[in-house]
Amino acid sequence: MSKLKQTQDYEKTASFKFFRWISGEKDPYIGTIEMQEQSEHQVEDDTITERMWEKQMIIDEIYDVDHNRILTKFHKLYKIAAVLFCVALTFFLLLTVSYLPRTGNAANPDNNEVAQRYIESGLQETGAVNIVSGMILTYRAFDTFGETNVLFIATVCVMILLMVDEKTLEERSEARLNSGRIKDDIILQMTAKFLVPFILIFGIYVILNGQNSPGGGFSGGAILGAGLILYANAFGIKPTQRFFNEKVYRIAKVSALCMYGCIGLYYYTMGANHLADHIPNGIPGHILSGGIILPIDICVGLEVACTMYAFYALFKRGGL
Amino acid sequence: MSIIEHIRLLTGGVFLLGGLVLFALELYGIYHMKYVLNRMHAAAIGDTLGISFCLIGLMIFSGWNWTTLKMALVVLFLWWSSPVSSHLISRLEVETNPELSKHLKKGTLEEITESKEEQS
Structure with missing residues (x-):
């Protein structure tokens, strides 16, 4: 005599859930996975004003921009140094370029046996x-x-x-x-x-x-x-x-x-x-x-x- | 034979140069105008006539072969698609810009329609 399972017991088993998922009656992920629209990030007006006030406070009271001679000097030097740095960087990069071998030179390192193999026996080996x-x-x-x-x-x-x-x-x-x-x-x-x-x-x-x-x-x-x-x-x-x-x-x-x-x-x-x-x-x-x-x-x-x-x-x- | 070659080179060069001149006009127009619809009008010159002149010049250089046919197809598809895209851009501008009548020189939209109604 074989035992027949109750329907309620069967519904708890994994195979029932699996076959229900296969037949498309129920997707187990609906309701459990978050599928919501993203809302736009909004900044409150108070925080913006607070941030602006803090910025102004740092400029006025901590650095005292209008009366600080060292700071004005530093700003001038900073601009000059930035230009010099860019020029130096360009110079060194161009210097590196001048050390590169000429394009199309037969002795270049990219002209090696790999490319030769592709060109010589590629058609025979791949048929393309x-x-x-x-x-x-x-x-x-x-x-x-x-x-x-x-x-x-x-x-x-x-x-x-x-x-x-x-x-x-x-x-x-x-x-x-x-x-x-x-x-x-x-x-x-x-x-x-x-x-x-x-x-x-x-x-x-x-x-x-x-x-x-x-x-x-x-x-x-x-x-x-x-x-x-x-x-x-x-x-x-x-x-x-x-x-x-x-x-x-x-x-x-x-x-x-x-x-x-x-x-x-x-x-x-x-x-x-x-x-x-x-x-x-x-x-x-x-x-x-x-x-x-x-x-x-x-x-x-x-x-x-x-x-x-x-x-x-x-x-x-x-x-x- | 060499005379034909020379004529070919000359006509092809004229077409190519004409296309380049049209492109230069287009570029000048795009940076000269300030409003979208005006700029689009300038851009359309290069999109249709400029590119087709350039490609006709290249076709004359290339002679009768499959490349010429492909270039003719390029001209065909460009003429087909570029007016449609500019039509869509202009339609979007007209339908979404609330301050459209500011850009009309002859007065607001309402005034023009009123004057037309008066005439009829």
Whole structure:
């Protein structure tokens, strides 16, 4: 005979709470995390006057500016010394510059075997015509992973500071609609209608063609984000939320970062243990070439586009 | 062949210099005028005509290739977007500045509308 648990007992268990959270019925953080609007810091008039009085008192009574000869001398000397110090600093900095080697000299320390290796065997090893893309996304993929993490953490911090819960958002948007600010400009809307598809397609082109031409994840993502911002500016936040809301944002951002991490991990394990990696480099110049560069470019592009749009939306209305 | 090259260099240089002159006019206008709407009018000269003259000169230098097409697209998109942005700035200024009528030389807004009504 199996024992059946009481419903009240079951509701106390962790698994019930977990599954309720998974199914989206209740978010355990609502009500426990502070999500309030920041109020402007205000200084009272009394403290300002008190501070001004104290400043004047120090000038008049402690230093006695009008009758203090040493102090006036010091002030004159101070100006001369400041000018002399700046001149001396400029002189020493220029002196240091004159010791630097000439640009483009073959014997310079920056002309070493690292740059030579990138230029000579970069195309063969990474399959990317664009050496810069091949460099930052394969040889230095770990560094770029750190940069992508910086973008992620930056948006998280801005969210912590500026995100407002839905109720306040609705109230605020109603208040903003009633105030007589510019909205629904027909000229801007028509322009955005024509331009946004071109901007988005160009952004996708720059991301996908990152290994063959100048561009890549960062610049393509910036173009995508700019297109999204233009659309949101022209038509308001409601039509934008039909295809880019908080859910899409969350999925795109986290999955792009995890995907990048997985690709990088795979590549490092293979490379460190001298194993053959199974991502073909392809024919240089084709869209599907460059090994891990294309997927990493897509991840970075998504991340940058989400970051740009999230910054805009958070600063504008406090929510995505 | 060399005559054509010379003509190309000359026309391209004239266009480029014309663009630079327009930019100089724009800069003078921006620092000469004091009010937003006047300054915007000066800035629009460089944004539309100056940049397009410069790019047409560069297109003539570059000849028939993909770079020329890309520069033509740059001109197209600039002509498309820069008037819209100046329109938005001017609209913001007109709608949010409470002391707008001070900047109108021919009198306040009310006086102008009144005189128009009298005429009609």
